[in-house]
Amino acid sequence: MKRIYEFRVEFFDVDSMSVMWHGNYVKYMESARCSLLNELGYNYLDMKNDGFVFPVVKMDIKFIAPLMFGEHFCVEIELVKNEGFLIFKYIFLKNDKKIARAATSQACVEIANHQTCFILPETLSQKIRSFR
Amino acid sequence: MKRIYEFRVEFFDVDSMSVMWHGNYVKYMESARCSLLNELGYNYLDMKNDGFVFPVVKMDIKFIAPLMFGEHFCVEIELVKNEGFLIFKYIFLKNDKKIARAATSQACVEIANHQTCFILPETLSQKIRSFR
Amino acid sequence: MKRIYEFRVEFFDVDSMSVMWHGNYVKYMESARCSLLNELGYNYLDMKNDGFVFPVVKMDIKFIAPLMFGEHFCVEIELVKNEGFLIFKYIFLKNDKKIARAATSQACVEIANHQTCFILPETLSQKIRSFR
């Protein structure tokens, strides 16, 4: 499943070169991820209610071109694999120009015993299967 | 009780004019507050263990002069009043130059019933009385 | 002139109590301010092109009720006075409940000589007069 969300580079996002500070891309990746999970019908709150958290265990980003203050951009996000991990891929786009590529992996941890689960909770797997 | 803590303006703190973004002063106020509470022997974790949280209910800041990337500055913090509220006053200093003045008020809320307390927990009041 | 903009509380906005960290309100105030200035037709980039910057010199916020992760909220922003200063007032609303009130003052500084101007640039004043 793939979705695309639009954002604007805020003044507090940019560094002294007037471009989005590289660390701030992480915020928009998370915002896109939360929006997609809302659409999937299984967000962080649902996870918590079911007794799970999904900490990010791996993240990588390639920065290809800068984003300037005030510019609009999109994050195209895809849920690509899910055997025990929630893996998302991201493409940052300005108009049709590629700005950045990124990926995150989230492990599934049971809150009660702090154990990592090696398969995703069934409720989540079902949601993923039925949602396109 | 008054304390002074030193910080450095980080690259991610500055805006496109190379000066610390005004919203980032709030972080250093909180860092100074947490350091002072550690010295007092009653920090956020102690509060929580005793069943209280202290949300900030009021904050004001006057920005007098800018802070540039890489500069060192101090936050002089004072716990000034405490009838039901934790009130802190802050002076930002660069060398001896005043950079900003600020104040925060924190209410004391009992976690169990979400009620605001009109006197501070006795443990905290004692700590404040005995600490100078 | 008054405008209202909608936002969502992001995961990275909340603190360990799952409520928006008080320092993060400043970001949404700035985002609303930039949106209003865009509508006015005189944003930070226009100011800079005309040789001016508008540093925030004063900010105060009253926090009335919390905002939780995932909640939607609005910032109602008003440009209220302008003799040399750009003054904005903000009301944070969740449905129709008041969440916070705030105000900021921005001085007008000429980039070339670092001098504070005591009247706003004529282009900006005109825009303010003609815009409702």
Next chain:
Amino acid sequence: MKRIYEFRVEFFDVDSMSVMWHGNYVKYMESARCSLLNELGYNYLDMKNDGFVFPVVKMDIKFIAPLMFGEHFCVEIELVKNEGFLIFKYIFLKNDKKIARAATSQACVEIANHQTCFILPETLSQKIRSFR
């Protein structure tokens, strides 16, 4: 060259699980990097004065164990390679426990013509050779 710097997890760093939000690791990586460059005698301001900027073009982080509010941690940082790129490796440590591993690559861009340089500026290369 390798250096180690100490930090504390601030209240505004943690998420609703009371652990440092994964995006905030990027800040401490940058803070460590700037400290090392200060020791090297060639920081961002020196780079800019010489007409260069070093945007981060690649970043990856592995998160191994969480950091809780108030905990102290270290970032061990190493400048590992430098043919045209500034590459840093980072290990986050709490006591002697590995918390995270990360790496960043920064390209060297000439400000005047926005061109990427394929060798580092000679001043910087000399500093790196002579510094241990």
